[in-house]
Amino acid sequence: MSRRLIVTADDFGLSPAVNEAVERAARHGILTCASLMVGEDAADDAVERARRLPSLRVGLHVVVADGRPVLPPERIPALCDRHGRLDGRLVRAGVRFFFRPQASRQLADEIAAQFAAFARTGLPLDHVNAHKHMHLHPTVLGLIMKIGRRYGMRAVRLPYEPPAAVMSLAGALRYGKTIGVIGPWTGLMRWRLDRAGLAHNDRVFGLLQSGGLDEAAVLALLRRLPSGVTELYCHPAVSDEPTARAIGYRKAEEFAALMSAEVASALRDGGVVPVAFGDLA
Numbered sequence: 001m002s003r004r005l006i007v008t009a010d011d012f013g014l015s016p017a018v019n020e021a022v023e024r025a026a027r028h029g030i031l032t033c034a035s036l037m038v039g040e041d042a043a044d045d046a047v048e049r050a051r052r053l054p055s056l057r058v059g060l061h062v063v064v065a066d067g068r069p070v071l072p073p074e075r076i077p078a079l080c081d082r083h084g085r086l087d088g089r090l091v092r093a094g095v096r097f098f099f100r101p102q103a104s105r106q107l108a109d110e111i112a113a114q115f116a117a118f119a120r121t122g123l124p125l126d127h128v129n130a131h132k133h134m135h136l137h138p139t140v141l142g143l144i145m146k147i148g149r150r151y152g153m154r155a156v157r158l159p160y161e162p163p164a165a166v167m168s169l170a171g172a173l174r175y176g177k178t179i180g181v182i183g184p185w186t187g188l189m190r191w192r193l194d195r196a197g198l199a200h201n202d203r204v205f206g207l208l209q210s211g212g213l214d215e216a217a218v219l220a221l222l223r224r225l226p227s228g229v230t231e232l233y234c235h236p237a238v239s240d241e242p243t244a245r246a247i248g249y250r251k252a253e254e255f256a257a258l259m260s261a262e263v264a265s266a267l268r269d270g271g272v273v274p275v276a277f278g279d280l281a
Helices: 018-027 043-051 090-099 101-123 131-137 138-150 163-170 172-196 215-223 253-260 262-267
Strands: 005-011 033-036 057-062 128-130 203-205 228-234
Touching: 005 018, 005 057, 018 043, 018 101, 018 253, 057 101, 090 131, 090 138, 101 128, 101 138, 128 131, 128 138, 131 138, 131 172, 138 172, 163 203, 172 203, 215 253, 228 253
Parallel strands: 005 033, 005 228, 033 057, 057 128, 203 228
Antiparallel strands: none
């Protein structure tokens, strides 16, 4: 089997610094995809840039926690905190989605509103994933699968990171903590996506090293790149943004890795084929 690589920038639309990094990495780096946050401040700027970049494939980064909703907060009070933002406490939000019918109904409304907002951009929908990987939640995934079909969704990120490839890089302890939380859900997600006929990657890189994928880390991951379809996802920006939502993230270093000539050479020399999610569907 060939080794195919999707390189995705998440949080497209979060800020001008993120959008600039996405545009430059799509033009001159190894970036193939970006995931758009349709409710954030710089979403319109992101869409304008994407329209100038026919080679960049754009998907929807569904935000159901720790972000700005598309619907007015008063329409989805079960999802929002007192500041009108989607609740950033992920465990509490997940419990609400499971057990509160009012929350699940409002969740469906918000997800539908985000798909509709993406459709209004006129951009082809390359893929769908979720902020903080909240589409691992069975309720969220079910709604995305149901609603996304109406908007032509054909591919979804599977956030499975194989242990053999990353334990030596990110540390066994950190891997153990992470896999204990998300591990049981990735198998279920894979089964549901396959059953629904939705395309997905085989694995991801960048989960355990989120915010820290500098050039050395990317080169180390590429040396372990297996056959099949791998997604490398990151959070680039042309300058670091010291916000509460990205504490410890080295976004400028991740951007530099996407622009690295050494990384590009490693891809070429390794016979790695750059692809997007749409190429899988």
